[in-house]
Amino acid sequence: MGLKIIVCIKQVPKAQELRIDPKTNTLKRAGVESVINPPDRNALEMALRLVERHGGKTVVVSMGPPFFDASLHEAIGMGIDEGFLLTDRALGGSDTVPTAYALSKTVEKVGDYDLILCGEETTDSSTGHVGPGMAGHLRIPQITYVSKVGLKDGWVEATRTLEYGLETRRGRTPALLTVNFGCNTPREPTLLGKIRAKRGGVIKIWNAADVGADYSKIGLRNSPTVVSKMETVVLPERKGIILDNGQRDAVSKLLGMLADEGVLRVG
Amino acid sequence: MVELKPDQYRGIWVYLEHRNGAIFKGSIQLIGEGGRIAKELGTELSGVLLGHGIRDLAQEAIEYGVETVILGEHDVLKEYSPNAYCLALAKLVKRRKPEVVLFSASKNGRALAGRLHAEIETGLAADCTAFEVTDEGLLAMIRPAFGGRSLAHILCKEHRPQMASARPNVFAIPARDPSRRGRVSRARLRLSPSDIDTEIVAFEEFPDVQEVKLEDSAIVVAGGYGMRGPENFRILRDLARELGGAVAASRKAADSGWVPKEIQVGQTGKTVRPRLYFAVGISGAVQHLAGMQESDVIVAVNKDPRAPIFEIADYGIVGDLFQIVPKMIEELRAMKHDGGEAPSPATIRT
Numbered sequence: 001m002g003l004k005i006i007v008c009i010k011q012v013p014k015a016q017e018l019r020i021d022p023k024t025n026t027l028k029r030a031g032v033e034s035v036i037n038p039p040d041r042n043a044l045e046m047a048l049r050l051v052e053r054h055g056g057k058t059v060v061v062s063m064g065p066p067f068f069d070a071s072l073h074e075a076i077g078m079g080i081d082e083g084f085l086l087t088d089r090a091l092g093g094s095d096t097v098p099t100a101y102a103l104s105k106t107v108e109k110v111g112d113y114d115l116i117l118c119g120e121e122t123t124d125s126s127t128g129h130v131g132p133g134m135a136g137h138l139r140i141p142q143i144t145y146v147s148k149v150g151l152k153d154g155w156v157e158a159t160r161t162l163e164y165g166l167e168t169r170r171g172r173t174p175a176l177l178t179v180n181f182g183c184n185t186p187r188e189p190t191l192l193g194k195i196r197a198k199r200g201g202v203i204k205i206w207n208a209a210d211v212g213a214d215y216s217k218i219g220l221r222n223s224p225t226v227v228s229k230m231e232t233v234v235l236p237e238r239k240g241i242i243l244d245n246g247q248r249d250a251v252s253k254l255l256g257m258l259a260d261e262g263v264l265r266v267g
Numbered sequence: 268m269v270e271l272k273p274d275q276y277r278g279i280w281v282y283l284e285h286r287n288g289a290i291f292k293g294s295i296q297l298i299g300e301g302g303r304i305a306k307e308l309g310t311e312l313s314g315v316l317l318g319h320g321i322r323d324l325a326q327e328a329i330e331y332g333v334e335t336v337i338l339g340e341h342d343v344l345k346e347y348s349p350n351a352y353c354l355a356l357a358k359l360v361k362r363r364k365p366e367v368v369l370f371s372a373s374k375n376g377r378a379l380a381g382r383l384h385a386e387i388e389t390g391l392a393a394d395c396t397a398f399e400v401t402d403e404g405l406l407a408m409i410r411p412a413f414g415g416r417s418l419a420h421i422l423c424k425e426h427r428p429q430m431a432s433a434r435p436n437v438f439a440i441p442a443r444d445p446s447r448r449g450r451v452s453r454a455r456l457r458l459s460p461s462d463i464d465t466e467i468v469a470f471e472e473f474p475d476v477q478e479v480k481l482e483d484s485a486i487v488v489a490g491g492y493g494m495r496g497p498e499n500f501r502i503l504r505d506l507a508r509e510l511g512g513a514v515a516a517s518r519k520a521a522d523s524g525w526v527p528k529e530i531q532v533g534q535t536g537k538t539v540r541p542r543l544y545f546a547v548g549i550s551g552a553v554q555h556l557a558g559m560q561e562s563d564v565i566v567a568v569n570k571d572p573r574a575p576i577f578e579i580a581d582y583g584i585v586g587d588l589f590q591i592v593p594k595m596i597e598e599l600r601a602m603k604h605d606g607g608e609a610p611s612p613a614t615i616r617t
């Protein structure tokens with residue numbers, strides 16, 4: 001029969017490119033590319049490896065505006081079999097409560113899964129609440145912050161990184177796992193994969209009604225939280241004295257300046 | 268069921284996470300902050316303890332300032348499992364209707380709160396670093412956004428309880444007073460073994476790594492992926508020893524298994540605010556900056572002049588760390604031999 005693994009991915013602004021404008025102390029956002037949320041790529045890789053070992057099918061699910069299909073294309077390019085994009089104006093402004101709800105309706109509609117994989121958190125909203133929220137709605141076991149996973153006879157065993165150690169947990173499938181950023185090296189899309197994505201038919205678009213989501217539970221209006229204020233953090237001014245190691249005595253100069261600052265305690 | 272209005276929910280709850288017979292530091296810190304919020308709202312602070320055979324912890328919580336301990340003991344709760352703990356909390360919340368529930372933003376705390384907020388359909392803010400009571404008596408849950416460049420004030424206006432997790436080591440540990448008296452309210456919980464969704468089958472504790480705790484150290488020497496391997500962290504330990512500081516790492520270095528996860532700095536690691544922070548072979552990704560950008564003085568060593576770490580550095584050297592760090596150690600040692608005093612700039616500037 002083989003497995004069926006659903007991976008939930010979100011498209012986010014490329015964090016590595018986010019730079020601070022030193023003059024205004026704000027984020028430079030212009031021209032920032034979007035990418036698949038980095039831990040979600042690790043989740044895609046984990047799904048692909050599991051299916052390579054055990055056989056089966058991989059599915060990618062995303063909720064967001066139509067342009068999110070770029071990341072679905074990329075996932076298909078990596079070797080994921082099928083994609084679903086949940087897109088609906090009514091979903092705009094959803095916080096984690098409607099998001100977890102709508103995504104759980106979507107995976108139910110996809111159906112028959114053994115595992116759902118999410119990323120540990122997103123780089124744009126960084127809550128890590130959507131995965132556990134979905135597991136709660138679906139009433140399935142959850143194992144969060146996972147770097148290693150094994151499957152056997154209807155059980156999943158996964159190793160998670162906690163503050164004080166590595167914990168391995170076991171639960172029944174179907175289960176939802178959240179996957180650690182950096183726990184594997186995600187493969188790049190292949191040419192063949194890209195062609196498959198381009199040819200069409202592998203990515204389906206659904207709206208909220210298609211997945212049976214209740215419109216009175218989604219969107220900005222049905223999100224319990226609101227952002228009432230954004231404060232700019234005023235970070236301390238930095239001196240920005242950068243020496244070149246090619247320069248004679250760069251190290252001595254640096255230590256001298258630190259001593260002048262009174263931050264060195266030698267002796 | 269009769270719908271309650273938001274103002275019919277009363278009291279501040281702190282969920283008390285514990286392990287090996289001790290309440291987590293992050294939860295104890297929240298007792299202090301929760302108490303402050305409760306006072307401002309003119310209400311009571313309760314601590315929720317779930318587990319089995321944990322009565323003694325109730326007294327500990329009271330000594331730190333909890334007025335009422337809600338003690339939920341059950342066989343099924345002997346070991347933490349997300350579903351059983353979530354169901355237990357959901358029952359307690361529905362029954363007793365607190366206006367605020369706070370969690371420590373530990374890995375388990377965040378995942379448990381995440382499951383619970385969907386179960387009871389209420390607002391949840393993650394990893395908060397401050398709380399304020401607004402004029403309307405709402406809790407403003409304040410958290411960094413955009414890599415720490417902004418602080419978002421999050422409100423949960425209509426739904427109750429208002430829930431948040433709080434970043435460990437942001438709030439101080441309140442004073443412990445053994446003479447404090449409080450109430451212990453036992454909660455009856457109907458749970459079944461089938462509520463346990465996952466069980467621990469193996470556990471490997473991280474070794475205790477440094478004598479100097481990262482959070483308490485005035486000087487932090489952090490290494491990144493540019494260190495190239497675990498053995499090279501030795502030179503950072505030497506540098507840290509010369510400076511009287513603690514060693515830290517970027518996530519990429521910690522994830523590579525070069526150093527313990529415990530010394531990872533950043534958004535998903537520790538937040539530090541030392542007098543002096545050395546970033547060695549660290550590029551300066553926003554997630555790293557989130558954990559150290561409030562340091563008094565930042566020094567960067569990186570061979571790439573365009574590395575973003577230089578944008579927030581006070582001082583930096585562009586070059587090979589394997590030349591620069593040993594040179595630093597050598598010069599610091601020489602300074603000590605010269606009399607054991609802080610170097611006078613005149614002696615080391617040529």
Ligand SMILES: Cc1cc2nc3c(=O)[nH]c(=O)nc-3n(C[C@H](O)[C@H](O)[C@H](O)COP(=O)(O)OP(=O)(O)OC[C@H]3O[C@@H](n4cnc5c(N)ncnc54)[C@H](O)[C@@H]3O)c2cc1C
Binds near residue numbers: 491531558588
């Ligand atoms: C959800 C999420 C959470 C995250 N949480 C954290 C977190 O808490 N903490 C954190 O640190 N990161 C975190 N990250 C990762 C972060 O995005 C970066 O990937 C990471 O910080 C990079 O680590 P690095 O700077 O050590 O490695 P790299 O980015 O690879 O940088 C290595 C640097 O070393 C320099 N270098 C190499 N060789 C030498 C040499 N010989 N001499 C001098 N310089 C040299 C290079 O020029 C480069 O700048 C998170 C990411 C995600 C997606």
Ligand SMILES: Nc1ncnc2c1ncn2[C@@H]1O[C@H](COP(=O)(O)O)[C@@H](O)[C@H]1O
Binds near residue numbers: 096121131
């Ligand atoms: N809009 C979305 N579409 C699909 N998956 C999502 C979406 N938002 C969050 N997720 C999943 O939930 C994880 C945690 O997201 P968050 O709770 O926003 O930090 C992500 O890594 C994704 O796997």
